[in-house]
Amino acid sequence: MKLEGTQTISAPREGVYRLLSDPAVIARLLPGCEKLEPAGPDTYEVKMKLGLAALSGSYQGTVKLSEQRPPEHLRLTVTSRGPWGFADGDGGFTLSEQGGQTTVHYAGELKVGGMVASIGSRLLDGAARMVIAQFFKNLEREAAAE
Amino acid sequence: MIPASFEYFAPRSLEEALQLLAHHGTEAKLLAGGHSLLPMMKLRLATPRTLIDLGRIRGLSYIREDGGRISIGAMTTHAEVESSELLRRRAPLLPETAAEIGDVQVRNRGTLGGSLAHADPAADYPAALLALDAECVLTSQKGTRTVVAKDFFVDMLTTALQAGEILTEVRFAADSPRTGSAYRKLHHPASGFAIVGVAARLTLDATGKGSAVSVGITGVAPKPYRATGVERGLLGQTLDAKRIAEASAQATRGVEPLSDLQASARYRAAMAAVFTRRALAAALGRAQKQG
Amino acid sequence: MKRKEDPRLIQGLGHYVDDLSLPGQLYAAILRSPHAHARLRKIDRSAAERAAGVVAVITGEDIRGVLGTIPVAAALPELKVPPHYPLAIDNICYVGEPVAVVVADDRYRARDAVDLIEVDYEPLPAVTDPEKALEKSSPRVHEQFKDNQACLWKIEAGFPDRAFKKADRIVRQRFLNQRLIPVAMEPRGVLASYDPGPELLTVWSSTQIPHLLRTQIAAMLNVPEMRVRVIAPEVGGGFGSKLNVYGEEALVAHLAMKLGRPVKWMETRRENFLATIHGRDQIDDVEVAVKQDGRILALKCRLTADLGAYHQLLTPAIPTLTGLLMLGCYKIPAVKIEYVGVFTNKMATDAYRGAGRPEATYLIERMVDLVALELGKDPAEIRRQNFPKPKDFPYSTPTGVIYDSGNYEATLKKALELAGYKKLREEQKKLWKQGRYLGIGLSTYVEICAMGPSSAMPAGGWESGTVRIEPTGKVTVLTGASPHGQGQETSFAQVVADELGISPDSVIVIHGDTQAVPYGIGTFGSRATAVGGTAMFLAVQKLKDKLKRLAGHLLGVDPKRIEMGEGKLVVKGKPKKSKSFLEVVQAAYVAKTLPPNFEPGLEATTFFEPSNFTFPFGAHVCVVEVDAETGDVHILRYVAVDDCGNVINPLLVDGQVHGGIVQALGQALFEEAVYDENGQLLTGELMDYAIPRAWDVPRIETARTVTPSPVNPMGVKGVGEAGTIAATPAIVNAVVDALRPLGVRDIQMPLKRERLWALLEARGS
Amino acid sequence: MGVRISVKVNERSHTAEVEPRLLLVHYLRDVLGLTGTHIGCETSLCGACTVLLDGKAVKSCTVLAVQADGADITTIEGLARDGKLHPVQEGFWEEHGLQCGYCTPGMILAGAALLAENPGPSETEIRRAIAGNLCRCTGYQHIVNAIQSAARKLKKSGGRKV
Incomplete structure (x- = not known):
């Protein structure tokens, strides 16, 4: 499933970039992330609890940062697996600034497997949107708090 | 086909249920009829630690x-x-x-x-x-x-x-006089859920104008919404098939329709308009019958 | 006659596999791969082994060298056969492939422990598009093979290239026959029990082929076949999906032997979607050469079949049936077919109701309509013009089969009359003018039934039948056909009762137990009555001869003068001179006054080998209206005129036809197994995969013509798949016909609303 | 941790200690041995597990046994009374409303529940009423005929309570 979109954050680009590349912040951006620990260069192990009302589950996985070209581009690769299958996201973030605001363009792909893929397809579009919206909402909040 | 284990409570009163809910926090799920929750639990997409069954509480069904x-x-x-x-x-x-x-x-x-x-x-x-x-x-x-x-x-x-x-x-x-309503739905062929579901209610004034019009749409967006664009196009207007058709074109204004195997966003949007028109037309017919 | 099966089934007293329980029984649950293609790096089962109630956890390592591979019984040139283990050993090749089995003391705890197994997969690139899989750059499903081509099979006859040069027109079309999921209402299930005293392994399985299953799992388990008993109890539908040998059957049997306790496994619906065979999945690139007058001179087809990751029992053979039947009920003198089977990272395809023949009928019936469209002729006319005439039968086709008997024009005529074809066409013109989309679709089909002569069948095409008249005059019939809903307990009893002149209530039909019934082949390919029924019919004849001989002896007349009927054996022309049926039967057992050299007792077995398949045929007419706003298809009429030879029980035949048509309707309108490009099955439950419900289905109008088959003495042909074979193109032809004013010439199945809506919208409806 | 439940099934009272997650269908099949109720899916779509719970058709795979505490349940085994088949059972037999028989118990109970509420349903009403029961064999037509035939019989005999 392709994911692409643009979000505007009311903060300068350097700041947004710093947030997006800081593992401690990423842990707060990823919805449901409970734990994030280093596990190699630019790679982190994560524990997540993803909850959509009744549907909830614990995931473990990795977060990897790559293609880091401050302050304009970086790539985030998230893998996760749990009892209902796996969900792997991989996407590039491109940041541009205008009038003190940062536009974040993201483009990537989400691969899900197992139970989530075969029963969740009806809800997948909406769920992905929700997670992304949450991610950027958290980012906005972090930026505001800086 | 088999849910994971959970702790089960069947409170006899609402107070007791609230107490249990407060005590168990987010680990607890409420069980009503179970027809949304149990299928998810059987697939283990939902694995609540605690289930609070509301089925034994008197006075919640009326x-x-x-x-x-x-x-x-x-x-x-x-x-x-x-x-x-x-x-x-x-x-x-x-x-x-x-x-x-x-x-x-x-x-x-x-x-x-x-x-x-x-x-x-x-x-x-x-x-x-x-x-x-x-x-x-x-x-x-x-x-x-x-x-x-x-x-x-x-x-x-x-x-x-x-x-x-x-x-x-x-x-x-409750409906006021000269009110008509209708629900029109495009069924998902497998699950029966609404690919598009439109509920319309309208009230006519003495001159046949729409004095109240409301349209709720489900299935189209991540959450159900009021089609305010449609409503505005009809409120205070003399309602007829043509005006309804025009207004219904606004069924997805301001929303980004979902896309899945059964229906792309484009198809959903088009069907939202069709079923809005059908629901409104049926509602109008019913309101007029009362006149 | 009402069915003998029904009293138990309508009272909940039938026993399907999951209804059986044995003392000390354990339950198995299976962990399956969420990846379509991966290497198995490590499996940590320790937590599962420690879990409450768990008795054993096994993985591929435990069966390496212990259990044999899942068999494929199809001989094709250049067939590549990858080893297919009941549990994945090193590699995973499709989502749903079994990775580990947990055995516990109850099904809840077995299921719990599955979640505790940790598997480390190394995901590999997957390929799901068969055409991409044939490209050089494609990931290979099986590393040991140089490419993903599983097999190649060709037919060429009657100089097709020359015919194409002589053609006035060439009509081409690509058809996608989408992948389907059989969805028998009862999922698969296995219960196995080993008795170490007599060294007897008993396996209850929801199968269509108990005897073949016994032979095959004995081989997989490496135990002598006579130490294995397979029982097919009540089977809750098969549609080909249980015409197979599955890894779970061997695994559960193996576990029962290993653990010394009975083990049961019941498939969940999700597993049924992921890991029970799928059907169809062909791409057919077809071209036909036609003359201006409508005669079809030749057909060429390149058939690309997506076989999935492994072969199941008949996987690569199914498309060859498409090849054999591709010319349909038309006299097309030249043909060229090339079939390429392809491996992809999906579940295997195999025989699903019709097994290759629906695909053939779909493409030829769609093509004939396209020819009519191209030439501006009525599709009924093009059909009539190309039918072989009654005098042409038996008719040999260029694909090498011999149609036994037929009168195709008669069924078409009857169907058109019943439907009121002429009037419908007039009505259609009127509605088109009003912007409404009425369509009329025809399908004139022939199919290959009564599988079949052994020369054409991988494991023999005969069937066994035993008839035993008990000393009390009651009759036990044993049949190797193993029906599962088709009602042979009734129709066979009817035949035997008719032959013996007794009441059907006095006849019981036993099937599905390898210990009771002589070796048999099973129920599939609409063969139970024509082959299994014939075996039984011939066995009855042997007993009739014996009874007449004995009666003649008792009455002191030449046995040729004895007639049977109404519970008596009577001397011809002397109604008073008779012996009751029971008297003669008892005489055979008491054995005191037997003719010389007369073997006591009354039991006979026949193994019947048919000389040919049978070829039922018919004409279906479907009338639809397409909702111009939504693309919804409303079926207004459905008329089916079928000719399945002689009919034993009309109600049962109607039931088969209705069910078949509705399954075809499922394919035409709703059903589609969708895999994403990573090999995930997106339609993995009944939530997403629509099979027809009562309100999706029209009332079906049925009628028949009767052209007996010369292949068997009862003149029957078979009807189990006719509806499914015939109806898909009838419905699609109707919908395409409805949208003709928009210039539509073909629509890909399933005819989803959105697909039709897009056509309507694009052409400015 | 068990929960004590008491239910009446086919006129007989039962008491048992059950795990809260035990599904009603497993209680009926595995604990009481009433295997006429079948399981065909896990998403409440197929209706094979339909039973009557306090007279209403429900999918027993989507009800916990603990939810049925105190309830009166009828399964297919309890539909015939005093050795006499229920008219819907008779209808299925006479009209060839079944083939493999797997969906049949659920289908019959759905039909019986319909006729208890609506003794003279139209064909459309019948098809709507059994839309929650999937059958892969019959194409539904003979099932519809069976329910219609039962309705005619019930009308003649002046009705019968399920």
Whole structure:
């Protein structure tokens, strides 16, 4: 499933970039992330609890940062697996600034497997949107708090 | 096919249920009819640690009218809504919608409150609740608060229910004279959920103009919504087929339709317009019949 | 006659596999891969082994060298056969492939422990598009093979290239026959028990082929076949999906032997979607050469079949049936078919109701309509013009089969009359003018039934039948056909009772137990009555001869003068001179006054080998209206005129036809197994995969013509698949016909609303 | 941790200690041995597990046994009374309303529940009423005929309570 979109954050680009590349912040951006620990260069192990009302589950996985070209581009690769299958996201973030605001363009792909893929397809579009919206909402909040 | 283990409570009173809910926090799920929750649990997409069964609490299942306001207890089944003489007379939109949910067996067990609290983006009831301008009564140990339907549905599978709250009742005004309503739905061929579901209610004034028009749409977006663009195009206007068709074109204004295997966003948008028109046309016919 | 099966089934007294329980029984649950293609790096089962109630956890390592591979019984040139283990050993090749089995003391705890197994997969690139899989750059499903081509099979006859040069027109079309999921209402299930005293392994399985299963799992388990008993109890539908040998059957049997306790496994619906065979999945690139007058001179087809990751029992053979039947009920003198089977990272395809023949009928019936469209002729006319005439039968086709008997024009005529074809066409013109989309679709089909002569069947094409008249005059019939819903307990009893002149209530039909019934082949390919029924019919004849001989002896007349009927054996022309049926039967057992050299007792077995397949045929007419706004298809009429030879029980035949048509309707309108490009099955439950419900289905109008088959003495042909074979193109032809004013010439199945809506919208409806 | 439940099934009372997650269908099949109720899916879509719970058709795979505490349940085994088949059972037999028989118990109970509420249903009403029960064999036509035939019989005999 392709994911692409643009979000505007009311903060300068350097700041947004710093947030997006800081593992401690990423842990707060990823919805449901409970734990994030280093596990190699630019790679982190994560524990997540993803909850959509009744549907909830614990995931473990990795977060990897790559293609880091401050302050304009970086790539985030998230893998996760749990009892209902796996969900792997991989996407590039491109940041541009205008009038003190940062536009974040993201483009990537989400691969899900197992139970989530075969029963969740009806809800997948909406769920992905929700997670992304949450991610950027958290980012906005972090930026505001800086 | 087998749910994971959980701790089970069957409180006998609402107070007891609220207490349990407060105590167990987010690890607990409420069990009403179980027709949203149990399938998810059997697939282990949901694995709540604690289940609080509301089925033993007396007094959560009722349909009554008081001074033009109708109130329905959260544990009222779809079948009870569907067959309620009171509702058929005073707010026929809701029974018409209930009749479109799932199948007979599902309607015999599924409840109004359970369905609303689950907030499936393709559930039928939310469209009707929006069109009825209903209020949801949320009860917690701190007391009750009411949330209008528009604010109750927050996002996909997400409602305004806060930790410790139980949806206990739904209220709305009974139809005033010269009111017509209809629910029209495009069924998902497998699950029966709404690919598009449109609930319309309109009231005509003495001159045949729309004095109140409301349209609730489900299935199209991550959460159900009021088609305000459509409503604005009809309010205060002399209603006829042509005007309804024009207004219905606004059915998805301001929303980004969902896309899945059965229906792309483009098709959903087009069907939202078609079914809005059909629902409104049927509602108009019914309102005129009363005139 | 009412069915003998029904009293138990309508009272909940039938026993399907999951209804059986044995003392000390354990339950198995299976962990399956969420990846379509991966290497198995490590499996940590320790937590599962420690879990409450768990008795054993096994993985591929435990069966390496212990259990044999899942068999494929199809001989094709250049067939590549990858080893297919009941549990994945090193590699995973499709989502749903079994990775580990947990055995516990109850099904809840077995299921719990599955979640505790940790598997480390190394995901590999997957390929799901068969055409991409044939490209050089494609990931290989099986590393040991140089490419993903599983097999190649060709037919060429009657100089097709020359015919194409002589053609006035060439009509081409690509058809996608989408992948389907059989969805028998009862999922698969296995219960196995080993008795170490007599060294007897008993396996209850929801199968269509108990005897073949016994032979195959004995081989997989490396135990002598006579130490294995397979029982097919009540089977809740098969549609080909249980015409197979599955890894779970061997695994559960193996576990029962290993653990010394009975083990049961029941498939969940999700597993049924992921890991029970799928059907169809062909791409057919077809071209036909036609003359201006409508005669079809030749057909060429390149058939690309997506076989999935492994072969199941008949996987690569199914498309060859498409090849054999591709010319349909038309006299097309030249043909060229090239079939390429392809491996992809999906579940295997295999025989699903019709097994290759629906695909053939679909493409030829769609093509004939396209020819009519191209030439501006009525599709009924093109059909008539190309039918072989009654005098042409038996008719040998260029694909090498001999149609036994037929009168195709008669069924078409009857169907058109019943439907009121002429009037419908007039109505259609009127509605088109009003912007409404009425369509009329025809399908004139022939199919290959009564599988079949052994020369054409991988494991023999005969069937066994035993008839035993008990000393009390009651009759036990044993049949190797193993029906599962088709009602042979009734129709066979009817035949035997008719032959013996007794009441059907006095006849019981036993099937599905390898210990009771002589070796048999099973129920599939509409063969139970024509082959299994014939075996039984011939066995009855042997007993009739014996009874007449004995009666003649008792009455002191030449046995040729004895007639049977109404519970008596009577001397011809002397109605008073008779012996009751029971008297003669008892005489055979008491054995005191037997003719010389007369073997006591009354039991006979026949193994019947048919000389040919049978070829039922018919004409279906479907009338639809397409909702111009939504693309919804409303079926207004459905008329089916079928000719399945002689009919034993009309109600049962109607039931088969109705069910078949509705399954075809499922394919035409709703059903589609969708895999994403990573090999995930997106339609993995009944929530997403629509099979027809009562309200999706029209009332079906049936009628028949009767052209007996010369292949067997009862003149029967078979009807189990006719509806499914015939109806898909009838419905699609109707919908395409409805949208003809928009210039539509083909629509890909399933005819989803959105697909039709897009056509309507694009052409400015 | 068990929960004590008491239910009446086919006129007989039962008491048992059950795990809260035990599904009603497993209680009926595995604990009481009433295997006439079948399981065909896990998403409440197929209806094979339909039973009557306090007279209403429900899918027993989507009800916890603990939810049925105190309830009166009828399964297919309890539909015939005093050795006499229920008219819907008779209808299925006479009209060839079944083939493999797997969906049949659920289908019959759905039909019986319909006729208890609506003794003279139209064909459309019948098809709507059994839309929650999937059958892969019959194409539904003979099932519809069976329910119609039962309705005619019931009308003649002046009705019968399920």
